[in-house]
Amino acid sequence: MSDATPTPPRSADSTPPASDRVRLRRKPERGHHEREAIDAIIDDALVGIVSFVQDGQPFGVPTNVWREGDRLYWHGSAGSRMLREASGRRVCVTVYHLDGLVLARSATNHSVNYRSVMVLGTARLLTGVAEIEHALEGLIESIVPGRWAQLRPMTEKERNETGVMYVDLGEASAKVRGEASHDDPGDETWPVWAGLIPMSLVRGEPEPDDFVKPGTPSPGLRLK
């Protein structure tokens, strides 16, 4: 699982990083600073980790994330620690998909296939009622397209109890490995299974609650 040994060169992305902080020092061939690649990885995610600092201690809090345009959003209770502490501060939002386990014949050449994004920026809290509601519509639609209009409308109390934050996508980078296993020259005949074990997040059988009329189709997720 180490990044310690060289891997075959891959096609690199010629877009310059938005800042030195998001420049990849290790294995730059795995990095992408193109918005298209970054957006695709974010849009495939339901959850991200929001990292912020409080009294010198970093916290990495998992939460739903979604994107609209140049903003990556998350939300929480208006009274939550994460929203109180992160507002106006530097954050990092990390999104990660595990796509496979790469089993080689040496420990060092083990790896994982993944797609990840790190977004660095200053967390901003939405304040306007209309923009909060619009953002929450974006969250619901990012999971089940068309669902917002079908829901019991949001009450003023519910809106007031919900805080929405975002970070701008200007300083972001993606990192991707999506390859077969490889071994050092001479290791190929070592007698152990080697290869790729694909991994993916999949949906199971929907479980309607007791009030759903039999025969009502379950909602189609945006994600496969």
Place this chain on the structure above:
Amino acid sequence: MSDATPTPPRSADSTPPASDRVRLRRKPERGHHEREAIDAIIDDALVGIVSFVQDGQPFGVPTNVWREGDRLYWHGSAGSRMLREASGRRVCVTVYHLDGLVLARSATNHSVNYRSVMVLGTARLLTGVAEIEHALEGLIESIVPGRWAQLRPMTEKERNETGVMYVDLGEASAKVRGEASHDDPGDETWPVWAGLIPMSLVRGEPEPDDFVKPGTPSPGLRLK
């Protein structure tokens, strides 16, 4: 997806938190400070997010994590930014499993089922050759039990190029939601599908490389 409205009470964990930093302020009934619950969630994970601070900027870096006893380990190239920057500093390691999407009849009652752990502590770098190799054996065994002994042995160069860090599990908390959907009284008849959509990370068909003899069984993962 908001935590803003009350949910039915759940059985709480009577174990006191190890510190005020890991005490759950929101929905304490979802929290667990018992090591058994924490260990089980960590042991189900292949990847975690290590959050650390550099010049006031938090970074959340996804990486393989594994546990042995009271330590949560991760590794990287001995020259990587994460290992250089995190050593001796406060970190947060976050592990997260998405178990389901909870679709209610109001936006606010949407939620997700999940199991998560946050570990706060000071990152320590292993320095002894024997303990580094023992830890890396733990990594391989945490993925495929029995595999370490089958691999081409590690070289001194490979060991020297690999850094292993850990954080003690003394200050950790788990947070879990594993329930059906629920709606506010009166919303149950709103004409939209509501319920749970289970989600899970699953392995696909193993893809052996060109050097695996036909008929060689693929390795059994520790995870289902």
